[in-house]
Amino acid sequence: MKVILVNGSPHEKGCTYTALTEVSKTLIEEGIDTEIFWLGTKPIAGCIACQSCAKTGDCVFHDKVNEFLDLAEGADGFIFGSPVHYAAASGAITSFMDRVFYCDSLGKGNTTFYMKPAAAVISARRAGTTATFDQLIKYFTIKEMPVVSSRYWNMVHGAKPEDVLKDEEGLYTMRVLARNMAYLLKCKEAGRKAGVELPIREKAVFTNFIRE
DSSP states (O other): OEEEEEEOSSSTTSHHHHHHHHHHHHHHHTTOEEEEEEOOSSOOOOOOOOOTHHHHSSOSSOSHHHHHHHHHTTOSEEEEEEEBSSSSBOHHHHHHHHHHHHHHHHHSTTOSSTTOOEEEEEEESSSOHHHHHHHHHHHHHTTTOOBOOOSSOSEEEOSSHHHHHHOHHHHHHHHHHHHHHHHHHHHHHHHHHTTOOOOOOOOOOOOOSOOO
16 A cells, blocks of 8 residues: 655755655654655646546646656545745645646546545744644535544644654644545445445536525
8 A cells, every 4th residue: 555645845854854754754664655745846837627537537737747647546645745935825726726726527437536535734943834724624625535634733834853852742632643544444344344335326416606
């Protein structure tokens, strides 16, 4: 079993990475393989709703989005990490996740993330963490992904990695999150081996709020 941890910070080895590394170390201790996927520093365009992914299965912009989607098909769980930028997730990870989840919906039949556990990890110097946490979790709940919780909201605090390493409660929260993720993955695998089938999937129904 494998979990991909997405680093949505422009700093490859910054505070967000430090939090994700604590999660990764604990997952490995629990027998789960991990990979940290860094978004990098090149601009990531937002979704332009061209819907070309419905025809090709890939996003029209060939960047980190398509690279991640190729990896995601073989993953069993996900952790998406972001710093707080103006009380919200980073612009890079917002554009990235918009396109990743939209492309999966239109081009891959809602299969890449279906029933795969996910969690968000937030890093901030001071505030904006809960707003960012709420923002990222919405992606999971629209894709039928079990949301993994911890003993507190999944956040660390610090202006630099050394500060994060001093945030004992934050690091504790990361470790609990990792163990809970590992437990759910193992339960899912045990259920599969026992013949427990995934839920029946109904055909999607789309409506709007305009009525005649």
